[in-house]
Amino acid sequence: MRAVTFLGPDRLEWREVADPVLASDGEAIVRPLAVATCDLDDVIVLGGSPFQPPFVLGHECVAEVVEVGDGVRGVTPGDRVVVPFQINCGVCAACLAGRTGNCLTVPLMSTYGFGFGAQGTRWGGFLADLIHVPYADAMLIPVPAGLASETAAGASDNLTDGFRAVGPYLAERPGAPVLVVGGAGPGSIGLYAAAQAKALRSERVLYIDHDVRRRGIAESYGVETLDHIPDRLDSRFPITVDSSNEARGLTLALESMGRDGVCTSTSIYFDPAVRPAFPLLSMYTMNSTFVTGRIHARRDAPRLLELLASGRFDPAPVTTRVVSFADAIEALLGHEYTKLVFTP
Ligand SMILES: [Zn+2]
Ligand SMILES: [Zn+2]
DSSP, rough: EEEEEETTTTEEEEEEEEOOOSTTTTEEEEEEEEEOOOOHHHHHTTTOSSSSSSSOOOOOOEEEEEOOOOOOSSSSSOOEEEEOOOOOOOOOOOOOOOOGGGOSSSSSGGGGGGTTHHOOOOOSSSSBBBEESSHHHOOEEEEOOTTTTHGGGGGGHHHHHHHHHHHHHHSSSTTEEEEEEEOOOHHHHHHHHHHHHHHHTOOOOEESSHHHHHHHHHOOOOOOOEOOOSSSSOOOOOEEEEEESSSSHHHHHHHHEEEEEEEEOOOOOTTTHHHHHOOOHHHHHHOEEEEEEEEEEHHHHHHHHHHHHTTSOOOOOGEEEEEEGGGGHHHHHHHHSEEEEEEO
């Protein structure tokens, strides 16, 4: 089969790789129907990630089940499924507790998941003709009928990342105002967080981004926007999100929390020299909570799918283009996108 292989900064190639073969009775082989870019893919292609080439790119998709092992009960060939980007077994203590992003059965770096090469996993990436999925019953999530594959592809990672930053907290505090500091890379996660907060009926969503095109997308969802990261904001927010990948953006998100506020940073600060100022006294006084880390994709994706299926939130305005597999490399190397969705 063929797969889009990352060979180094701005070097991508369709390469022949071995067809996947079921190696145990709990596995599945699936065929991608719609593959989406993760914000991190652009960083990888530009050569800005620590993941060493060569490896097959892509870790967000909806796929069709092609073949299952004898022990698989949850899905059958023909089913449409979301494939979470992380590998998780479903039966260890962490998986049973819902911390699926830290499955204890697989090496820590496997929980970065598909599409990250040997450091991440031996399971390959999604921009390929076929995908080999271990622990099929634990991992694969059926797509609700009527939900387009292109719409749900980002549920593997970025859509769910946006959800986890706002959804659970708005459920606890209905209507609470939300601040999102966006602006990093392609920038889909911050937009998803802001748009979902609006769909989940936050009474005020403020989205900060220097990029006029992304601000336009946020405004199309009815979100209020600001074009720069200010030193401080006049209001405080119970729920804040840092998707800025900027020290100042994170500090603003921390400083802007209200009483019992929670700030989630979805940014990955690869450079250890980035040392954001932590306003610890303000955070102590406000009883603040700071959350960062990889999502628990398998745990949280079903709630995101429910929101998509309800029709209250449509991610389509964030998608820059739907591109055929044949044009995938050209589109990725153009770097001009917030979100690309590839179809075979
Ligand atoms: Zn990702
Ligand atoms: Zn596990």
